[in-house]
Structures are given as structure tokens and as C-alpha cells.
Amino acid sequence: MRTVLFIPARFASTRYPAKPLAMLRQPDGTQKSLIQMSWEAASAIGGVDAVYVATDDERIADAARAFGAQVVMTEEACENGTARCADALAKSGETADLVINFQGDAPLTPPWFVEALIDAMKGDATIGMATPVLRCDRATYDAFKDDRAHGRVGGTTAVFDANMNALYFSKEVLPYIDPGKLPDPIPVFHHVGVYAYRPDALATYVATPVTTLETLEGLEQLRFLYSGVPVRCVEVDARGRVFWELNNPTDVPRIEAALERLT
Template identity: 35%
Template sequence: MVSPLVVIPARLASTRLPDKPLADIAGLPMIVHVLNAALAAAVGPVIVAAADQAICDVVTRAGGTAVLTDPDLPSGSDRAWQAACRIDPDSRHDLIINLQGDLPTFPPGDLRAVVDLMRDERFDIGTLVAPVTSEAERDAASVVKVACDFSSGQAYAPALYFSRQSIPWGAGPLWHHVGVYGWRRAALAQFVDLPPSGLEKRENLEQLRALESGMRIGCTRIQAAPFGVDTPDDLERARRLLGAAKK
């Protein structure tokens, strides 16, 4: 058995879309949409790890729980770890799920898939992958691909490498990495104490630090990659999608 704690890191500073956690989408701030999805998954307590008081205020008004973290932390993983330590100093939760705060259409069932994966004791970290369905998706540097193999019919597969390039070579399915992680508590504690690794800096992908340190990352499949909000165009698309769903 595992005892999950869901942590949603969020910060106002964003080069392409400043203040995006507070952006209104169909009548709610984006961070509240993500919070509601995590609560609907019903896998465990949910907290928002906020770099800014304004995010804490919005989450609290929505009935959620927020923890104010150091704004100078370098990554969402560091923010998730600091918040988990503050909200759960006695380590009652042995699985920390890091859900990105810019996924307002995230399906709650996909969060449950991460928890199910982490019942497999082979893995230190669990994450999600979805099929690559177009050449544009395959070739986009913004879409992270993962080399993993489900061809023998298994539900879970180890991640062998992550890249912004199309991998692996040859005929067969390609997998789009969805940046939602289930961390065993000890693995996250180890990870945030490690310096950035060589391949991490080269690809600008922090999960390579975990692989280079010897951690095992497990993958489980979902039907489609969730829609992330990184730009003003993304925000308008999210408003159309969730606005239509609300009607």
C-alpha cells in the first residue's frame, strides 16, 4: 500500500505567460481547475505549493490548502518537496505526486493511474506517457519523448531515456511524456539534494538527473496527453474548451 500526497507547484513568474495560475478560465482561476481535478481523483490530500501569496489566497478562497514556499527554489520538484516537508513533517505520506499547475483539463483518472503504477515496488518514480499521434508532435522540441517499451503487453514499462528528439529509432510507437510524477518520498529527498546532471543540462530535462543517479522511472499509458497552458494562445484554447464543457 502507498499513502499519497498530491502537491501542485505554482508560481506567478513565467516568461511566456506571467501570472498564469491566476488566469481566469470559464469563471475560475487556472490553479483552481487543477486543484479541483486533483481533489476529484480522491487519491489523498491535495496541497498547492505556491511561490506567491496571491496564489495561496486564491486557493484558500476556493476551499483548498496552500503552502507558501521559497520563491527562489529552482524547480517544481524542489517546491513540491519543501511543501511536503512543511505540511507532513512526520512523513505519514510515502508517495508524493507532483501535478503541474498548468494542466486545467487534466483528467482525474490519470492521477489514479500514477498511484496504481507506484504500487509496483520496482520503481522509485512513476510517470505518464501517451501515444504520439502526429508528425508535428513527434518533431516538436517542446514535446518530450521517452524510450520505453510495452510490446510484451505489460501495464508498466521502465523509462530508459527522455529526449526532445524523436526516440527510439525504428518502426513502432512513440511515447509523449506527460510531466506528472509519483515520487517515493525517499527518492524525492535524494533527488533535490543532487546537483543538475550533464544530460539534464544538455536536454533541459530534470528527470534525466534521476536516471543518471540510478533511480528507476516507471511509465504507464494514458489515452492522450493533457493540454498544458504555456502561452496566450494556449490560454484562449483552454477558455474555449472549458467554456464549452461548462455549458
């Protein structure tokens, strides 16, 4: 099974312009761009045959080529990472059995998160798309609630059925829990923004019109759910690692602190 990974990256982010080129302090005192850190994290994943940065911006492309990444230029009109992966697959000339969408704002993503998706897809030919979910610990849950209380868009949560097929994804903290009745373990799952698709699922996605829910939430995976396409959630274990995406400038110190803890 040939597996190709794309890192979608765009310059014109509304919440954080030029985010892929944001510089983060490393534990040794040097700095690396977010896109380089994401590429290095993607390159550490087992079972992946090729890794590309997929972008429509020459500034990102130049930076990526400078640290050794393969780059595929995509259309500016790609409305999200899934559409950009579909465009990148077509433009790269790759013949893939499995396509990975590895978010360019999540350099703390452990390799085993993606390896679990690859294993799930290999083990069940009926799965057209899969994504990881991670049970929140108290610190992550509190960070999610703090973001929402202060009007910040933080991480995404997922709810799923008994077969691990997604019911919904939201940037709100779901399910609602009475603050005085917070159970242990916490039944809130952080959606890790990584996707594995079979090429036919990608083709179906780009052929389906944009839906109201994905526009309101800003979550591309909701187009699959709205259209009745199952999204398999694969629960992963952080193994003590802190996981956080870079959604806002305020997340930079969180990620830099997490990097310090990895040393």
C-alpha cells in the same frame, strides 16, 4: 498508503509570467484561473488523501485560499516542481507514503492518469518514481511538430525500454520519423507532466546536484536518469479526451476548445 498531492505553482515563469493566475474561459461563459482548474482536476482523483497548492508567492496563495485550497508556502529557491514538492512535504508536516506532483499547467489531466500511477506504485514496492506516457494521435503529433517548426516549446516526449523504464525525455519530438514514412500507430509518446514519488526518492533527488541535461532541456526528471535512478513510464489511455498543457499563451485557445468538447 497515505497519498498526498502537491500542485507546484510559481509566479515568475520565464515563458509565461503569472501563468497560474491566467484566466481561461469555461464552457458556461465564466472564467477560472489556471491554478483553480488544476486544483479542481486534482481534487477529482481517487485514492488521494490530501491536496495542497505549493507556492512561494502570496498572490497565488491568496487566490488558492479564496477558492478553498489548502496552501503550503515553499522556498523561493526551489528550482523546479520536484524540489518544491520535497520542500512542501517537509513544511506541510504530512507523513506520506506516496507523493504526487500534479502540474499546475495541465488542468485537462484526467483523473485516471494519476490513479494509474498510484496503482502501479502500490503494486510494485521497487518503483521509486513513476510518470504517465500517452501515445500521440495524429492531431497531437502534428501540434508537436508545428510548435517545433515555429520555435515554440511545446509538449515533452518520452522514449523507454522494454520494461517501461525511461531512456530519455525531450522537448524535441522523439524519435525522429521520416515525414514520408509516418507509421500507424504513431510511435511517439507524449510525456504527461505528473510524477509519483516515494519520499526516499524525493530525498535522493534534492541531495543530487543539478545536471547538465536537465538544465539544457529544462526537464527535472532527467536528473534521475543522469544519476542512474530508473523512472517507470506508465502508459495511459486518453479515452477520447484531448490532453494539452498550457506551456505558452498560444495554448489558451487550445485548452478552451478542449473544455468545450468535454461538455
